[in-house]
Amino acid sequence: MNADNPAATLLAEMARLSPQPLLAIEADSGTILALNQLARDTLGLPNAAPALRDLFDNPSLARQFLLIARNNGFIRQFEARLNLAGGQRVWVLLAARLVDLDGKSALIVSFTDIHERHLVEEALRESEQRHRRVLETANEGYALFDARSGELLDVNPALCELLNYPREQLLRMRPDEVLTEDSMAKLFEQRERWGSAASRKLELGMRRAGGERITVEVSLSAVSDVDGQITSIFALLSDITSRKLNEERVLYLAFYDTLTALPNRFLFSEHIEQALRQQARQGKTLALLFIDLDDFKQVNDTLGHDAGDELLKVIAKRLLSCVRASDTVSRQGGDEFMVLLANLNGEADAVQVAEKMLATLDAPIELDGQQVSVRASIGIALCPEHGNSAAQLRRHADIAMYQAKFDGKHRYAVYRAASED
Numbered sequence: 563m564n565a566d567n568p569a570a571t572l573l574a575e576m577a578r579l580s581p582q583p584l585l586a587i588e589a590d591s592g593t594i595l596a597l598n599q600l601a602r603d604t605l606g607l608p609n610a611a612p613a614l615r616d617l618f619d620n621p622s623l624a625r626q627f628l629l630i631a632r633n634n635g636f637i638r639q640f641e642a643r644l645n646l647a648g649g650q651r652v653w654v655l656l657a658a659r660l661v662d663l664d665g666k667s668a669l670i671v672s673f674t675d676i677h678e679r680h681l682v683e684e685a686l687r688e689s690e691q692r693h694r695r696v697l698e699t700a701n702e703g704y705a706l707f708d709a710r711s712g713e714l715l716d717v718n719p720a721l722c723e724l725l726n727y728p729r730e731q732l733l734r735m736r737p738d739e740v741l742t743e744d745s746m747a748k749l750f751e752q753r754e755r756w757g758s759a760a761s762r763k764l765e766l767g768m769r770r771a772g773g774e775r776i777t778v779e780v781s782l783s784a785v786s787d788v789d790g791q792i793t794s795i796f797a798l799l800s801d802i803t804s805r806k807l808n809e810e811r812v813l814y815l816a817f818y819d820t821l822t823a824l825p826n827r828f829l830f831s832e833h834i835e836q837a838l839r840q841q842a843r844q845g846k847t848l849a850l851l852f853i854d855l856d857d858f859k860q861v862n863d864t865l866g867h868d869a870g871d872e873l874l875k876v877i878a879k880r881l882l883s884c885v886r887a888s889d890t891v892s893r894q895g896g897d898e899f900m901v902l903l904a905n906l907n908g909e910a911d912a913v914q915v916a917e918k919m920l921a922t923l924d925a926p927i928e929l930d931g932q933q934v935s936v937r938a939s940i941g942i943a944l945c946p947e948h949g950n951s952a953a954q955l956r957r958h959a960d961i962a963m964y965q966a967k968f969d970g971k972h973r974y975a976v977y978r979a980a981s982e983d
């Protein structure tokens with residue numbers, strides 16, 4: 563112990579025992595004046611200590627460090643990479659305080675090894691930047707929104723383009739300004755059930771700036787905090803409007819007649835099966851009416867095929883006007899239509915509809931300035947009287963229709979067992 567200056571001896575002893583590396587540096591030149599054993603070992607310095615700038619792997623950072631310390635009198639946190647013993651270069655967090663040393667400014671400097679943390683943070687920063695670059699250049703729209711308020715937190719350029727809004731405007735908008743009402747309800751329902759799954763796919767309707775409606779496929783992923791609470795939702799959106807329209811078109815073509823927009827043969831068969839099941843439960847009468855236009859060929863031959871098409875469309879509308887919403891009018895092909903009447907009390911009800919159809923069709927139709935008159939023959943088959951299957955009913959309505967043609971056209975005929983011969 564230094565008997566002349568016990569306090570100095572104590573300080574020297576404290577510095578020796580400190581778990582922190584400590585250095586005393588001349589504030590102007592950066593020359594190292596003293597350092598504790600831990601600093602000496604960590605930095606691998608010889609007894610003749612070099613200047614601070616030799617310790618920094620970036621000398622301009624060393625200059626900056628000294629400047630700040632001199633100006634502020636202290637530095638709480640300063641990240642730098644130091645050259646350590648054995649040639650290692652390690653990230654450290656430096657702290658410093660300016661002190662007066664016999665009229666000269668000196669700095670007491672300590673540092674903590676943060677190499678691992680720094681590398682992890684750097685990797686995170688890089689990965690964040692990579693992800694951001696992917697999102698910035700992606701064709702898919704991206705949105706991050708608050709799980710509780712639904713507020714949009716982030717969007718990428720593809721989403722701005724998809725919805726046709728500038729980024730700043732989009733970020734200020736409420737979800738219900740871009741989502742349709744049903745889609746809002748769908749999303750809300752999802753939110754209630756978020757806990758059960760980490761990600762979901764939904765089809766949602768959206769409105770672009772200007773009002774155009776689009777359909778998007780949205781993949782939603784929940785983002786949780788350390789306590790497992792869902793804080794935000796990450797959404798990737800792709801425009802599937804044209805795919806949906808194509809699907810709808812394909813479905814439409816499969817089930818509907820493009821000329822008249824009536825159900826086609828295939829969809830009509832489905833309706834018959836359904837009606838037969840209902841008939842079996844309720845026991846009411848079901849009627850199948852087979853309608854074939856009379857002498858339609860003449861219309862085509864005299865006025866042309868396009869006029870014939872127009873006529874078929876008018877006839878479809880007129881037939882529809884004769885039935886209830888729960889009945890089905892279909893076009894089977896050519897000039898043949900079939901109508902399914904459900905929940906009848908008996909034959910008389912079916913006959914009444916057939917008579918109404920004949921009368922309605924009778925009214926002249928104007929085509930290209932000409933008055934055209936179209937008539938039809940109708941065959942009627944009833945369930946259960948004339949059969950319990952779609953095939954039987956079709957066959958018997960067909961036979962009855964030919965009976966009507968045979969009897970002079972422009973009339974209806976109800977199937978009679980004898981007429982099968």
Ligand SMILES: Nc1nc2c(ncn2[C@@H]2O[C@H](COP(=O)(O)OP(=O)(O)OP(=O)(O)O)[C@@H](O)[C@H]2O)c(=O)[nH]1
Nearest residue numbers: 854855856857858859860862867870871895896897
């Ligand atoms: N314009 C038009 N004509 C069609 C279409 N499909 C079939 N046709 C025509 O409809 C006519 C049907 O004739 P048919 O049922 O055989 O005979 P019809 O002249 O109606 O005589 P009857 O049935 O005996 O009263 C034919 O000339 C077909 O070419 C169509 O989609 N559009």
